[in-house]
Amino acid sequence: MADLPVDDRADFEAADRGFVAALDPATVTADGRAVWDTESYSFLQQECPDTAHPSLWRQGQLCVKQGLYAVTDGIYQIRGLDLSNMTLIEGERGVIVVDPLLSVECAAAGLKLYRDHRGDRPVTAVIYTHSHADHFGGVRGVTGGGVPILAPAGFMHHAVSENVYAGTAMNRRATYMYGPALPRSPEGQIGCGLGMTTSTGTISLIPPTKDITRTGQEETLDGVRIVFQITPGTEAPAEMNFLIPDRRALCMAENATHTQHNILTLRGAQVRDARVWARYLTEAIALFADHADVVFASHHWPTWGRENIVRFVSRQRDMYAYLHDQTLRMLNKGMTGVEIAEAMRLPPALEQAWHTHGYYGSVSHNVKAIYQRYLGWFDGNPAHLWEHPPVEQARRYVECMGGREGVLAFARRYLDDGDLRFAAALLNHAVFADEHDDQARSMLAEVYTRLGHGSENGTWRNFYLVGALELTGGVVPADIDTSSPELMAALTVEQIFDSLAIRVDGPRAWEESLAIDWHLTDLNQYHRTTLSNGALIHQADPPPRQPADLTLALTKQQLLGLLTGRPADGIEHEGDMNVLARLIAVLEDPDPAFAIVTP
Numbered sequence: 024m025a026d027l028p029v030d031d032r033a034d035f036e037a038a039d040r041g042f043v044a045a046l047d048p049a050t051v052t053a054d055g056r057a058v059w060d061t062e063s064y065s066f067l068q069q070e071c072p073d074t075a076h077p078s079l080w081r082q083g084q085l086c087v088k089q090g091l092y093a094v095t096d097g098i099y100q101i102r103g104l105d106l107s108n109m110t111l112i113e114g115e116r117g118v119i120v121v122d123p124l125l126s127v128e129c130a131a132a133g134l135k136l137y138r139d140h141r142g143d144r145p146v147t148a149v150i151y152t153h154s155h156a157d158h159f160g161g162v163r164g165v166t167g168g169g170v171p172i173l174a175p176a177g178f179m180h181h182a183v184s185e186n187v188y189a190g191t192a193m194n195r196r197a198t199y200m201y202g203p204a205l206p207r208s209p210e211g212q213i214g215c216g217l218g219m220t221t222s223t224g225t226i227s228l229i230p231p232t233k234d235i236t237r238t239g240q241e242e243t244l245d246g247v248r249i250v251f252q253i254t255p256g257t258e259a260p261a262e263m264n265f266l267i268p269d270r271r272a273l274c275m276a277e278n279a280t281h282t283q284h285n286i287l288t289l290r291g292a293q294v295r296d297a298r299v300w301a302r303y304l305t306e307a308i309a310l311f312a313d314h315a316d317v318v319f320a321s322h323h324w325p326t327w328g329r330e331n332i333v334r335f336v337s338r339q340r341d342m343y344a345y346l347h348d349q350t351l352r353m354l355n356k357g358m359t360g361v362e363i364a365e366a367m368r369l370p371p372a373l374e375q376a377w378h379t380h381g382y383y384g385s386v387s388h389n390v391k392a393i394y395q396r397y398l399g400w401f402d403g404n405p406a407h408l409w410e411h412p413p414v415e416q417a418r419r420y421v422e423c424m425g426g427r428e429g430v431l432a433f434a435r436r437y438l439d440d441g442d443l444r445f446a447a448a449l450l451n452h453a454v455f456a457d458e459h460d461d462q463a464r465s466m467l468a469e470v471y472t473r474l475g476h477g478s479e480n481g482t483w484r485n486f487y488l489v490g491a492l493e494l495t496g497g498v499v500p501a502d503i504d505t506s507s508p509e510l511m512a513a514l515t516v517e518q519i520f521d522s523l524a525i526r527v528d529g530p531r532a533w534e535e536s537l538a539i540d541w542h543l544t545d546l547n548q549y550h551r552t553t554l555s556n557g558a559l560i561h562q563a564d565p566p567p568r569q570p571a572d573l574t575l576a577l578t579k580q581q582l583l584g585l586l587t588g589r590p591a592d593g594i595e596h597e598g599d600m601n602v603l604a605r606l607i608a609v610l611e612d613p614d615p616a617f618a619i620v621t622p
């Protein structure tokens with residue numbers, strides 16, 4: 024903590040400011056199962072132990088605060104009752120809900136807490152600031168629909184598409200990132216930097232009724248004037264900030280929070296654009312700073328006072344711009360992502376601000392992400408062009424180091440010298456060369472545990488600790504699942520066929536050839552899928568040619584059912600139904616519990 028601004032307690036004052044009431048007890052249940060539980064984090068009130076980085080422990084103490092808070096006149100926030108915040112803006116007839124959390128149950132509990140203290144106001148409108156599920160999934164906990172719902176243009180597409188194609192792998196990796204299987208304890212999960220963790224209730228989605236398409240667009244909801252700034256390609260592909268001029272309050276969505284955010288989330292996603300992120304923050308300052316006395320976001324606590332607002336948003340801006348520009352400067356000198364990540368240091372003035380610290384994103388993995396965005400996985404060195412995969416690589420390294428005894432001896436030496444990173448690399452080879460080597464596994468688990476306990480970054484800590492857990496206890500099945508019937512129903516027909524295509528087991532389908540026409544009766548759409556050379560090709564409005572082997576007439580709901588293995592009852596057909604069976608026969612289910620720290 025020597026180089027950290029430990030005397031700066033402003034964040035604690037801001038996190039407590041405006042406190043109205045806490046949820047008591049601080050648990051939310053669904054069918055008797057806890058989907059949210061703040062009580063389990065009460066140990067964070069103690070002094071930081073040796074098993075945690077003091078800076079991350081401090082962030083946990085701030086994020087664990089929960090309840091209803093006043094932001095300014097007529098604006099309240101529910102904080103600490105899910106990963107994200109829900110903001111409540113009081114209008115003439117009721118209340119506008121901004122970002123109704125991830126789970127229906129948490130959103131309902133939050134709204135009830137608000138109403139207990141502010142009266143039984145009806146929800147008159149909803150705003151989704153962006154397309155991530157922790158900002159819309161709880162919507163049915165606050166409304167059944169029938170009210171205006173505003174979202175940035177492209178919201179629906181991105182809300183469903185980001186998790187469609189690689190969703191299984193993202194969910195699996197998310198269990199490493201958020202650590203739901205870890206004990207909540209000083210040795211275990213102490214938050215994820217952005218909040219404590221994700222809730223595990225019901226995810227819903229009501230489509231927006233109005234798109235925000237341009238910066239400067241002004242809308243009046245329940246008598247409240249709101250001016251929007253769209254920020255596509257920042258923290259989410261569809262995102263927006265907004266000002267409530269008559270309350271002098273600015274919402275920065277998830278574009279400026281009290282952490283360095285992810286340019287690339289460790290669960291996996293497409294790389295975000297640090298350059299435009301910084302530009303939109305500059306624009307937000309220019310448009311809104313003179314008209315705001317408070318800035319709040321959909322995570323963490325607000326910042327009050329014009330000077331503080333400008334300093335806060337400018338530093339966030341400088342941080343993303345610096346990371347972007349310096350990465351590009353260094354890569355144009357021939358440095359690779361790994362090298363730049365090692366060399367990059369934020370300016371001291373930025374490091375002195377807590378909110379630039381990497382509790383969720385990190386300088387290290389963000390720099391590699393920026394490199395990846397511009398240059399991809401290959402660093403240009405032919406030695407890295409055609410490497411052996413991990414098991415083959417591991418066997419050879421182990422052989423070269425005199426067998427497993429040699430590797431373990433070397434690993435012990437590096438471990439004793441405190442070079443945990445190289446000890447992890449060596450032991451990882453030992454485990455991949457022989458996954459049944461229990462001694463190597465337990466040594467590697469020990470190294471991961473120490474790396475986790477030393478991490479300032481919450482998601483790094485969770486990754487290391489879940490790795491240790493799975494090395495000793497085997498794969499822990501995922502209990503993070505961002506799919507839901509409403510998200511599935513929001514898929515376009517093209518996305519449904521794309522999802523089908525990525526489940527075709529290529530080699531098994533090499534010799535297969537078939538064509539199916541699909542008439543979506545409820546949408547009055549015509550689609551054709553053809554399977555040839557192991558590729559399932561989709562075409563909307565197919566030109567008439569030779570007839571398909573099978574024509575099916577069905578609803579979109581029935582199509583979704585077919586994909587999830589429900590029988591084809593009630594589907595009208597013409598042609599040979601055996602063709603559908605042949606297609607289904609070459610589909611493979613994804614593996615939601617694939618190994619990560621073992622081969």
Ligand SMILES: [Zn+2]
Nearest residue numbers: 107155157277
């Ligand atoms: Zn979020």
